[in-house]
Amino acid sequence: MKINALKIILLFYFVCVGCKKNINEPSESTNESLFPYKNYSIGDDGNLIFSEMSVDDFQPASDCAECHQTHVNEWEMSPHGRSLTNKFFNNCLNDVKEEYGDEFQKVCFQCHTPANLIATPSISGNSPQVGLSCDICHTMTQTSNGTVTSPDRLVTNKYYLNPGEGIKYGPIENPEPNINHESQYNPIFSQSQICLPCHDLRNEELETEITFTEWNRIPGLAMSGTAPCQQCHMQEKEDGTHSHHFAGVDLSYEVTPEDDPQYENVLELIQTSANLSFQNSDGNLGDSIIRDSILVIPVQVESTNGHDLPSGTSFNRDCWLSIEIRSENSSGEILYQSGVLDHFLQLLNYRDSELTFFTSFLITEDGDTTNDIFKADDIINYSLPGMSKKNVEYSFQMDESINQIWVSAKLLFRPIKPYLFNEYPELQVNIPIYTIDEIEKNIQIIN
Ligand code: HEC
Ligand code: HEC
Ligand code: HEC
Ligand code: HEC
Ligand code: HEC
CATH class of the missing domain: 2.60.40.10 (Immunoglobulins)
Structure with a gap:
């Protein structure tokens, strides 16, 4: 049997093209008036019909480095920072394009670079790839459901973001003011729910990649809110900030494990x-x-x-x-x-x-x-x-x-x-x- 990476992709395709309904409503626990979001609409073919957001509203991580250097350094070596550049992903994506045409990339983009699907292209004409940059998370105002695939719609998941307003949402209740952006406390940043839109993938009934659900099913854990994803994947440091290495199990595989800057973080976590x-x-x-x-x-x-x-x-x-x-x-x-x-x-x-x-x-x-x-x-x-x-x-x-x-x-x-x-x-x-x-x-x- 010939097995290749394309087949992995096919799973993603297979599981992502299957959903009848996934127009998620924002979760009831959040307060709509306090936390606004921008609307958009995507057709069954995955094409944007309209959007209140532009790709230009999502600032690149380099804009944050002046004041959040450590966050930027850690994020760059994290799987989120590599969500579009890593070789494994690109090999898979090329196979998808070759086999099924360019449109099919959209299935992957909904979690690997959502802004490029839900926002209008950059006015400069060339639309920069956003990836999983700081602003994907730090403009998130409300949580959404996991992704359920659909046979008749390419893009099924839904985000509630408020980019382009100079506001960064985060976990600090009383943030120091700064000249670059307004800061706003949002409790979802300390909850597993903020990871849910991308870390729970179902093929209709079939539970294909359901990390959030598995966490949610552990008796007592979700209810008490004691061990959210952040506790293990974004550990608190002495200065009160949180790791942005997002260590899991993957490396880039482009260099020997020991030479990969993420290796020590993965080793520490996995043990x-x-x-x-x-x-x-x-x-x-x-x-x-x-x-x-x-x-x-x-x-x-x-x-x-x-x-x-x-x-x-x-x-x-x-x-x-x-x-x-x-x-x-x-x-x-x-x-x-x-x-x-x-x-x-x-x-x-x-x-x-x-x-x-x-x-x-x-x-x-x-x-x-x-x-x-x-x-x-x-x-x-x-x-x-x-x-x-x-x-x-x-x-x-x-x-x-x-x-x-x-x-x-x-x-x-x-x-x-x-x-x-x-x-x-x-x-x-x-x-x-x-x-x-x-x-x-x-x-x-x-x-
Ligand atoms: C629902 C969100 C979602 C969609 C849609 C999605 N991915 Fe991913 N992808 C993820 C997450 C989350 C991970 C990390 C998963 C893990 O480590 O368990 C990941 C990991 C990967 C990896 C590394 C896998 C590994 O086992 O190391 C590749 C390659 C990849 N995705 C390719 C794709 C391609 C190609 C598509 C489109 C056909 C796609 N993804 C669609 C969320 C998604
Ligand atoms: C001119 C310096 C500066 C720049 C540039 C900057 N920030 Fe900040 N940011 C701050 C300061 C200061 C705080 C407050 C930190 C504190 O109170 O501990 C902050 C707080 C934050 C918070 C926490 C908000 C909260 O209430 O929890 C987030 C999230 C954030 N910044 C994201 C970003 C992102 C993303 C960028 C780049 C697009 C960026 N910042 C650029 C200085 C800056
Ligand atoms: C109690 C600590 C803990 C919590 C809570 C936790 N994780 Fe993990 N996570 C780990 C450890 C340890 C690993 C490495 C071993 C493994 O693969 O499970 C891991 C691995 C992962 C991986 C790579 C998995 C793989 O095997 O492909 C992803 C993705 C992930 N976690 C996401 C999450 C998300 C999302 C949440 C919240 C819903 C979460 N984790 C909650 C400890 C935790
Ligand atoms: C995948 C989502 C995600 C991405 C991408 C992300 N962050 Fe965060 N960030 C969080 C979460 C969640 C917290 C809160 C962690 C907690 O309180 O447990 C946080 C916290 C912060 C804070 C508050 C201080 C702290 O560390 O708690 C700052 C500042 C910040 N992030 C800046 C950035 C910058 C700059 C980038 C890009 C280089 C970035 N973040 C990328 C999810 C993200
Ligand atoms: C917008 C979508 C999105 C959100 C929100 C998101 N992630 Fe991810 N995450 C991904 C994708 C896509 C990957 C895989 C990137 C790759 O390897 O190409 C990933 C990879 C990871 C990995 C590494 C998995 C591995 O196999 O090594 C961890 C750990 C992780 N995410 C934790 C989190 C946590 C914790 C949160 C919430 C604070 C979160 N993520 C929020 C999309 C997301």
């Missing part, structure tokens, strides 16, 4: 997503086990994550347990292995019944696994739900002569399944494998 321990629901694995012909090692994966692991484009990600059991110590004879790769680009064997993995698969109408997005009719989700626990047991035959074993468990994460980059070998060599957590233990075998 907070789950913990491993040698235990099951009955308790911890002790320092000794009574000899038996079959030994059982229990491993628990405990999510400390605010949504599924992996989330979003979960079908592109690999996350799995790598288990090794040796006689005597870490350099002893191998007694048992699962999920151990010889090469970092090796494919995982998802048919191995002993492999513990977290990912999702797209399924065709006939029930086959596919990466052909047009055929995707269902998604089978093996991700680890946020704040949940998964217990697994590894059993193996024991030789009578062995008196001590060494057990090691690693939870590994690969942001891109390697075959997705088969057509881009220059990106493929830069796919990292992260260790989320690792544990090891020596165990005496007693008679």
Whole structure:
């Protein structure tokens, strides 16, 4: 089966061309008179019919650097800052254009550069690409729903923005005045809802990329408002400002992981997503086990994550347990292995019944696994739900002569399944494998 990045795109296309109704109303909790927004209207073909906004109303990030240098630096290396320039995205977009014509880019632009869809072109004639610049978020006055795809409309999501008025909306209740812009406090900046329009994508009923929904489903989390997206993805610093690195799991893949300015941020975040321990629901694995012909090692994966692991484009990600059991110590004879790769680009064997993995698969109408997005009719989700626990047991035959074993468990994460980059070998060599957590233990075998 030939699998290429186009097929990933097809998913986006497939899921984005499917929606009957998505004229979202602003959420009721916000106050319309306090927080105005500008109107626009888009036809079924994705073309703008009218708009009260111009692309010129969205200031480039360079306009902010004089006073918000750190925000600009962090944003530039973030996936939001790279939403139009990153190679993976552009490879996908080129394939979309070639295969389906230029119009189809609009499906992608609704989240990767919304201003270019909802605002009239720049009066200078050449319409600069806005991307996910500061003003996309900081002119947002009201929250919207997630994106639900439609078979008869190219563009379905809806934004409530008030650009071009010299007002920046943000989380500071009493901002210092400045000569450049008016500042206005808006409580949505501290809530997950501000991320919702782009981080929740459904193909009608099919839950394709539903990070917000996963967060919302964790009992107690959304209701109490204790752990919004910002708590983990925009951490507060000593000076009270918030990180704009927006670390997730992706890098640019254009340089080796260690040379990517976002690498350390991703590594730091990803290590907070789950913990491993040698235990099951009955308790911890002790320092000794009574000899038996079959030994059982229990491993628990405990999510400390605010949504599924992996989330979003979960079908592109690999996350799995790598288990090794040796006689005597870490350099002893191998007694048992699962999920151990010889090469970092090796494919995982998802048919191995002993492999513990977290990912999702797209399924065709006939029930086959596919990466052909047009055929995707269902998604089978093996991700680890946020704040949940998964217990697994590894059993193996024991030789009578062995008196001590060494057990090691690693939870590994690969942001891109390697075959997705088969057509881009220059990106493929830069796919990292992260260790989320690792544990090891020596165990005496007693008679
Ligand atoms: C001349 C300096 C200057 C420039 C240029 C500038 N800002 Fe500001 N901005 C400030 C100051 C000062 C504050 C208040 C900070 C505080 O109170 O801690 C502020 C506050 C903000 C806030 C917080 C508002 C709130 O109430 O929470 C946002 C958002 C913001 N600016 C965005 C931007 C963006 C986006 C740009 C570029 C398009 C920009 N600023 C350009 C000086 C500037
Ligand atoms: C309790 C902390 C926490 C909260 C709350 C949280 N996240 Fe995450 N997020 C993480 C961690 C850790 C990762 C890296 C592991 C992973 O992929 O899940 C991550 C990864 C991601 C990714 C990349 C996912 C992937 O696997 O492709 C996206 C996108 C994301 N988060 C968005 C959000 C959004 C949007 C919200 C709010 C609705 C949110 N996160 C809430 C901790 C959190
Ligand atoms: C994806 C949306 C998004 C983008 C893009 C974005 N911001 Fe923010 N920004 C936020 C949110 C959300 C907060 C509030 C975080 C919180 O309070 O937890 C914030 C806070 C701020 C603040 C208030 C001080 C602070 O750090 O809390 C300033 C100033 C600011 N942003 C400037 C910028 C500038 C300048 C850019 C572009 C270089 C930018 N932002 C891009 C969402 C965004
Ligand atoms: C206007 C749409 C939009 C909004 C609003 C938005 N995002 Fe994003 N976000 C994106 C897109 C598009 C990407 C992927 C960019 C790329 O890689 O090309 C992304 C990527 C990310 C990633 C990195 C995922 C990865 O795989 O590494 C994180 C983390 C993230 N966003 C968090 C947030 C949080 C937190 C908020 C709310 C404060 C937010 N986003 C608001 C569109 C948006
Ligand atoms: C509903 C909003 C939305 C739409 C529509 C959308 N994207 Fe994205 N895209 C995102 C978000 C959010 C992410 C980050 C997701 C994550 O890390 O889980 C992303 C990530 C990506 C990535 C990186 C994926 C990965 O697994 O690392 C590519 C490539 C991409 N998008 C291409 C496209 C293309 C091409 C289209 C149009 C066919 C498109 N997107 C349409 C929101 C969107």
